Amino acid sequence: MSYTSLWYYIMVILALIIFYLLPKRFSWVVLFVTNFIFYAFIIGNKYSLLVLLGVILSSYLNAIILSRNKWGIHSGIMLTIGVSITSIPLLLWKITDLFHVEVISDRMAIIVPIGLSFFSLQLIAYQIDVYRGQIQPQRNLFKFCTFAMFFPQIIQGPIPRYNQLGSQLFNRKEYSEENTIAGLQLILWGFFLKLMIADKASIVVDEIFNNWQAYKGMYVLVGGILYSIQLYADFLSCTTLSQGVAKLFGIDLMDNFNHPYFSRSVKEFWRRWHISLSTWLRDYVYFPLGGSRCGQFRKWLNVCLTFLISGLWHGNSFRFIFWGILHAFYQICEDVGSLLFERRNHHGDKKSESRVITLFCVMLGWIIFRANSLKIGIKMIISIFTCFNWNVLVDDSLLRLGLDIKEWIVLILSMMVLLIISLVQERGIVIKEKVNSLGTIKRWIVYYACIVSIWIMGTYGYGFNAGDFIYGGF
Secondary structure, eight states: OOTTSHHHHHHHHHHHHHHHHSOGGGHHHHHHHHHHHHHHHHHOSHHHHHHHHHHHHHHHHHHHHHTOGGGGGGHHHHHHHHHHHHHHHHHHHHHHHHTTOHHHHHHHHHHOOTTHHHHHHHHHHHHHHHHTTSSOOOOOHHHHHHHHTOTTTTTTOOOOOHHHHHHHHTSOOOOOHHHHHHHHHHHHHHHHIIIIIIHHHHHHHHHHHHTGGGOOTHHHHHHHHHHHHHHHHHHHHHHHHHHHHHHHTTOOOOOOOSOGGGOSSHHHHHHHSSHHHHHHHIIIIIHHHTTTSSOHHHHHHHHHHHHHHHHHHHOSSHHHHHHHHHHHHHHHHHHTTOTTTGGGTTSGGGHHHHHHHHHHHHHHHHHHHHSSSHHHHHHHHHHHHHOOOGGGGTSSGGGGSSOOHHHHHHHHHHHHHHHHHHHHHHTTOOHHHHHHTSOHHHHHHHHHHHHHHHHHHOOOOTTSOOOOOGGGGO
16 A cells, blocks of 8 residues: 555545544544554564564653653663664664675565654654653653554655644644645645656666666766656655645645755755755754864764765665765865855856756766666766767657657656746745635646646556655665
């Protein structure tokens, strides 16, 4: 059961009916039960569920212990123990896979719960926030499970904070037609991003990256650009679908993206990309290390350590670690005043240039990110600068990568729609308000046009089985 499957939305509809029919004080129970039903369909085995429940129980108990001031100076020790227990499954999975400890790695692959990377950070943040006195612990274990396993976001985020999500889960709002419309609009937009852009682009991307020896130069550049778009559309789609379903229940999940490819520096990119992860790393890694309050060298070291953790979080391979360090290197270059970056951003005539340079640097990182190995990724990047086969852009070479001319046109037009909407939103215009201000007939024309486009031209296989979300693998 995935966020694009028919069974998922049947489950959501049934849960919604019961959710709003029951008295308010029982509404969270519906979410609690739905969480377990959803997770039971996707885990595949009982061991994963046991690991998940074990991590949740340890976090629940440790937070209650931390809230009792009698521990005094030993509270830090209790926090370390609690966070370590929460982190053990994630660290074992990452490290054994990274160093190819096959005996342990193969067993971990069986018991690792889906969404482990996301809910581990969620539970670590919860314990630290209790330790800091920023929140009070949830003493009802079943309510805590409802927070820890909230089904729209447990697999691929956003990574919520308890003070943002907890109060919404246990204080049901009255049914609102406005929330229903907003939720359905988000779901429709999420399907458009997934089926019209991400899954179409993946056909070309997979062909180029999986057969990299046959494709050099411009092929790699095209593959890098398309993968940058695919990854963004795919992850934005997942976040949007999560927000849409949560909105149907009257719950607001945080935005995870703010048009990151319009950034004028890599620093700005990370303020706009995967915001829930970026802010988590800032609040629970970078700031505790000293942030930028210490000397310049120490600040750079903190940046490197933070992005080293980010790279390891994203994948169990040295190419992800290299990718993380690469982004740290970009930001160090910005700090030393490279003319290619931030110092030129304040000149109006250099804004576009800064955006292009930033996007190109980010794209090079994505090539490493997507390649089958670090060595292959570096070879692919080198070929961009050494193989000048520009002719592939004007002959029919691109039509041999898995998409015919009609599918290329659909993909390009869909990407243009995303670009135009992003530009409009970047200027502060709220698309939802514009659509809602249309007359009923015009508004439904927009809805039907989107639905028909997805139905006829979307990329999915027999039985409507859309591709897995990329970030679900992290």
